[in-house]
Amino acid sequence: MRKLLELGLKQMEKLLQEMGETTIECANSIEKILDREWDNIEDKSSKLHILREEIIDIATELLVRYQPVASDLRYIQASIDVSYDLYRISRYAMEIERTIKITNPNCEFRDVKNALKTVNEMIKTAVEAFLSKDELLVGKLIEMDTKIDRRYIDSIKALKEQPDLCKAVEALIIRHLERISDHAKYIGGATIYVKNGKRI
Amino acid sequence: MRFAIETVNLHIYYGSNHVIKGVNLQIPEKGVFALMGPSGCGKSTMLRTFNRLIELNEEARIEGEVKLFGKNIYSSDVDPIEVRKQVGMVFQYPNPFPHLTIYDNVAIGLKLNRLVSSKEEMDKRVEWALKKAALWDEVKDRLKDYPSSLSGGQRQRLVIARALAMKPKILLMDEPTANIDPVGTSKIEELLFELRKDYTIVLVTHSPAQAARISNYVGFLYSGELIEVGPTRKVFENPEHELTEQYVTGVLG
Numbered sequence: 001m002r003k004l005l006e007l008g009l010k011q012m013e014k015l016l017q018e019m020g021e022t023t024i025e026c027a028n029s030i031e032k033i034l035d036r037e038w039d040n041i042e043d044k045s046s047k048l049h050i051l052r053e054e055i056i057d058i059a060t061e062l063l064v065r066y067q068p069v070a071s072d073l074r075y076i077q078a079s080i081d082v083s084y085d086l087y088r089i090s091r092y093a094m095e096i097e098r099t100i101k102i103t104n105p106n107c108e109f110r111d112v113k114n115a116l117k118t119v120n121e122m123i124k125t126a127v128e129a130f131l132s133k134d135e136l137l138v139g140k141l142i143e144m145d146t147k148i149d150r151r152y153i154d155s156i157k158a159l160k161e162q163p164d165l166c167k168a169v170e171a172l173i174i175r176h177l178e179r180i181s182d183h184a185k186y187i188g189g190a191t192i193y194v195k196n197g198k199r200i
Numbered sequence: 201m202r203f204a205i206e207t208v209n210l211h212i213y214y215g216s217n218h219v220i221k222g223v224n225l226q227i228p229e230k231g232v233f234a235l236m237g238p239s240g241c242g243k244s245t246m247l248r249t250f251n252r253l254i255e256l257n258e259e260a261r262i263e264g265e266v267k268l269f270g271k272n273i274y275s276s277d278v279d280p281i282e283v284r285k286q287v288g289m290v291f292q293y294p295n296p297f298p299h300l301t302i303y304d305n306v307a308i309g310l311k312l313n314r315l316v317s318s319k320e321e322m323d324k325r326v327e328w329a330l331k332k333a334a335l336w337d338e339v340k341d342r343l344k345d346y347p348s349s350l351s352g353g354q355r356q357r358l359v360i361a362r363a364l365a366m367k368p369k370i371l372l373m374d375e376p377t378a379n380i381d382p383v384g385t386s387k388i389e390e391l392l393f394e395l396r397k398d399y400t401i402v403l404v405t406h407s408p409a410q411a412a413r414i415s416n417y418v419g420f421l422y423s424g425e426l427i428e429v430g431p432t433r434k435v436f437e438n439p440e441h442e443l444t445e446q447y448v449t450g451v452l453g
Contacts, residue, residue: 002449002450002451005450067409067412068449069408069412069436069437069448069449070436070437070438070439070444070445070448070449071445071449072449073436073437074438196438197437197438198438
């Protein structure tokens with residue numbers, strides 16, 4: 001029985017790993033898009049949607065068949081949440097792509113690029129934290145999230161001071177990055193929950 | 201808080217074998233308290249101290265205290281028969297008296313202890329107990345039949361009705377569904393779910409899944425030591441002790 005449950009958990013882990021890699025690809029695509037190298041984030045997001053459904057199917061089956069408890073139960077609950085976070089990150093990346101395509105601004109995007117660097121690191125850190133159940137990395141995520149929150153506020157202030165297309169698009173993109181950062185932080189929270197049962 | 205059952209530094213020995221090792225346990229009133237643990241960990245032994253049934257084993261020696269509603273039942277002034285009147289017990293194998301009818305199985309304890317004063321009162325109490333044990337609708341037209349005509353699950357509910365008829369405050373159940381099919385098991389579990397509103401039920405089970413389904417509190421016993429006690433949701437979602445984690449997840453045999 002235990003072995004059968006473990007096989008299912010391993011399968012979920014593999015799918016989450018694939019979701020993590022695909023989400024990181026989405027984040028890398030944003031960088032290219034800022035330099036007008038078009039990428040197809042929508043396809044990646046669709047892939048993530050399918051992978052998430054597979055995770056939910058396996059999770060449901062494991063719950064029905066084995067009634068897992070304790071750390072097994074927490075891992076399954078958290079995996080469902082994490083799969084949602086990863087999928088949402090890809091949707092925000094898609095939104096950024098769409099914003100650039102529609103507005104097609106001729107801007108430097110220096111602040112966006114700086115924020116994106118932090119956000120990309122957050123996604124990698126979040127995926128690594130969850131897969132390796134490393135709660136030490138969660139502290140880093142929280143620090144980086146605070147930094148992104150500040151950047152978002154700054155972008156709104158900059159827009160107020162100089163309300164032009166570049167500032168507006170920048171504020172909108174950083175707003176999406178701020179949401180991505182939140183989801184990365186939630187993945188950190190899920191890591192803590194799996195590890196010691198505490199919800200943060 | 202007043203506890204239905206409380207053990208204080210409880211040690212039990214069978215000859216030189218130290219079976220229960222200094223257990224301090226508090227079981228709140230009303231609700232199902234599941235005592236779980238692997239085979240041979242001392243669950244059934246511990247249960248048998250709560251109604252002094254353990255004393256029927258000549259080799260058993262008890263140290264420490266077991267209090268029911270604050271009173272130490274091992275005090276020299278306590279009559280074990282009186283203790284057993286307020287503590288009903290249900291065993292692994294359904295054990296109705298085969299030579300008595302369904303009605304008489306429920307009535308026997310009342311008769312022997314002269315707890316009712318008339319036939320009408322007896323009828324009422326038997327009906328009440330059978331209803332309480334969720335068996336009345338299935339047997340009301342055949343109260344004069346013998347238990348051999350009942351399924352395993354029905355027999356076990358008959359035994360529960362027999363115990364309830366005595367109006368105990370506490371029900372001890374030693375793996376009551378271990379020999380019952382899944383349908384019978386789920387009926388008994390539903391019954392316990394209902395009974396827990398009015399009674400303190402101590403359920404010994406080797407099945408963590410069963411403990412998770414029906415108990416309010418759970419205690420994990422391992423090698424005679426009480427490893428962890430807590431609300432069921434907490435113990436099954438986030439156990440404090442590594443051994444509990446291993447047991448409920450099936451790593452520990």
